[in-house]
Amino acid sequence: MYSAEVLDEICSLIREAEAEHGREIFLVSDEPYRKLLYDGLEYPHIFHHHQRSIVATSHSKDLALPGERIGYIAAHPDYEDKSELADGLVFCNRTLGFVNAPALMQHIVRALQSVSVDIDEYQRKRDFLYDSLTQMGYNMVKPQGAFYMFPASPTPDDVEFVAALQEHKVLVVPGRGFGLPGYFRISYCLDDHTLEGALPGFEAAIEAYR
Ligand SMILES: Cc1ncc(COP(=O)(O)O)c(C=O)c1O
Structure with a gap:
């Protein structure tokens, strides 16, 4: 997660670029994981850092509704042209045509803004998997959220290693798909039984590269 200090630095770069080019530059933050933070971390809201900012979010993760395609976009409340901005966003969504949550659900999610999945459950899974994998010799940053x-x-070839894990019935995604070859991505929003069942495969796969 970006700290308030890093956000400040990003925003001063944006303001320098705005002055240089003589036009507004928006900071757009795509943050469906905003409520999924661990260890009591506080999220530094971008609205405190830049007036020309937009938050886009989805309830795929915080309400565990993947595929429902429902969320919202919020513009900074002090942005002067916010109604023009909102009109533009509504128009874009209409022309896209395929991301239109049912009207009834759009009313319902308003009432769900203070609700989220049980974050402690995800933190417990993170701790279990992080401790198990680091003990086996895997190196990674401990996730702060999501x-x-x-x-x-x-091995430097992440696709080769993903294939090796597949041989042990463990499914992960090569890092090069996220612009970072040499790494791989694990998603742990799974039941405990599946996570526990994957450990022998992780162990056997890394063993072959020792
Ligand atoms: C960072 C980020 N933004 C947006 C989305 C998309 O959310 P939705 O499922 O509502 O399309 C995802 C889903 O994986 C995501 O990880």
């Missing part, structure tokens, strides 16, 4: 891990592949 439900993914991004370990270094024990």
Whole structure:
């Protein structure tokens, strides 16, 4: 997660670029994982850092509704042309045509803004998998939120290592699909039985590269 200090630095770069080019530059934050933070971390809201900012979010993760395609876009409340911005966004959504949540659900999610999935459950899964994998020798940053891990592949060829894990019936995604070859991504929003069942496969796969 970006700290308030890093956000400040990003925003001063944006303001310098705005002055240089003589036009507004928006900070757009795509944050469906905003409520999925661990260890009591506080999220530094971008609205405190830049007036020309937009938050886009989805309830795929915080309400565990993947595929429902429902969320919202919020513009900074002090942005002067916010109604023009909102009109533009509504128009874009209409012309896209395929991302239109049912009207009734759009009313219902308003009442669900203070609700989220049980974050402690995800944190418990993170701790279990992080401790187990690091003990086996996998190297990774401990996730501060969401439900993914991004370990270094024990061989530079992440696609080769993903295939090796597949041989042990463990499914993960090569890091090069996310612009970072040499790593792979694990998603751990799974039941405990599946996570426990994957450990022998993780162990056998790394063992072959020692
Ligand atoms: C960072 C990020 N933004 C947006 C989305 C898309 O959410 P939705 O399922 O509502 O299309 C995802 C889903 O994986 C995501 O990880």
